[in-house]
Amino acid sequence: MKHFVIAIGREFGSGGAEIGKLLAKKLGVRCYDRTLIDMAVEKTGFVKDCLVQEDESMTVLRKSLLSIGSTGTPLIADELMHAECDIIRQLADGDSCIIVGRCADYVLEDRDDVMNVFIWAPDDYRIQRILNDPTLNTDQTMTKEKAARLLRKKSSQRAGYYKYVTGDEMGINKRNQLRINSAAFGGSETTASVLEAAVRLRFAEN
Numbered sequence: 001m002k003h004f005v006i007a008i009g010r011e012f013g014s015g016g017a018e019i020g021k022l023l024a025k026k027l028g029v030r031c032y033d034r035t036l037i038d039m040a041v042e043k044t045g046f047v048k049d050c051l052v053q054e055d056e057s058m059t060v061l062r063k064s065l066l067s068i069g070s071t072g073t074p075l076i077a078d079e080l081m082h083a084e085c086d087i088i089r090q091l092a093d094g095d096s097c098i099i100v101g102r103c104a105d106y107v108l109e110d111r112d113d114v115m116n117v118f119i120w121a122p123d124d125y126r127i128q129r130i131l132n133d134p135t136l137n138t139d140q141t142m143t144k145e146k147a148a149r150l151l152r153k154k155s156s157q158r159a160g161y162y163k164y165v166t167g168d169e170m171g172i173n174k175r176n177q178l179r180i181n182s183a184a185f186g187g188s189e190t191t192a193s194v195l196e197a198a199v200r201l202r203f204a205e206n
Helices: 016-027 035-043 058-067 076-092 123-132 144-166 188-202
Strands: 005-010 030-032 097-100 114-120 178-182
Touching: 005 016, 005 144, 016 030, 016 097, 016 188, 035 123, 076 097, 097 188, 123 144
Parallel strands: 005 097, 005 114, 030 097, 114 178
Antiparallel strands: none
């Protein structure tokens, strides 16, 4: 296949991160998600535990307001975000890969070798995944009501982060080339297989 980068945006609880990893395995490439934060932190020299508490959360951006000094010091969160953007561009210039989240669709929007995918699912499906997947919550007493509240909170944070960075609405903008309902295909494995077929078709050698 030709060189490619798959930028995966996703709703919280839709299985996007898992699908990205499964797709990467099927295609024989690397998948980057939260590892980009580690790379950006290393590049900037910031202390990760002090800055990154929630994935793609406006909480970090709000807290960074406290870092503005009288000399007009840039926001720490903005510096971290810019470092991530630089790393995303560097990864895209290297080997074919998959990048989950981090507004990669926006960062790489002018490239012809990028396929932008958005993964979504109905609320009921996402709530059930939250209840069944311990990686999505750490609450040992998780109930359906708590899961629904967590879904609303995380969805709002993720949408806020995307809006902050891009100025657009997540999942419904001009950069989306393929929207896929993970629930419609029965889960992550089948969805990854569908995406694999789409990628191989899109980037097949002429």
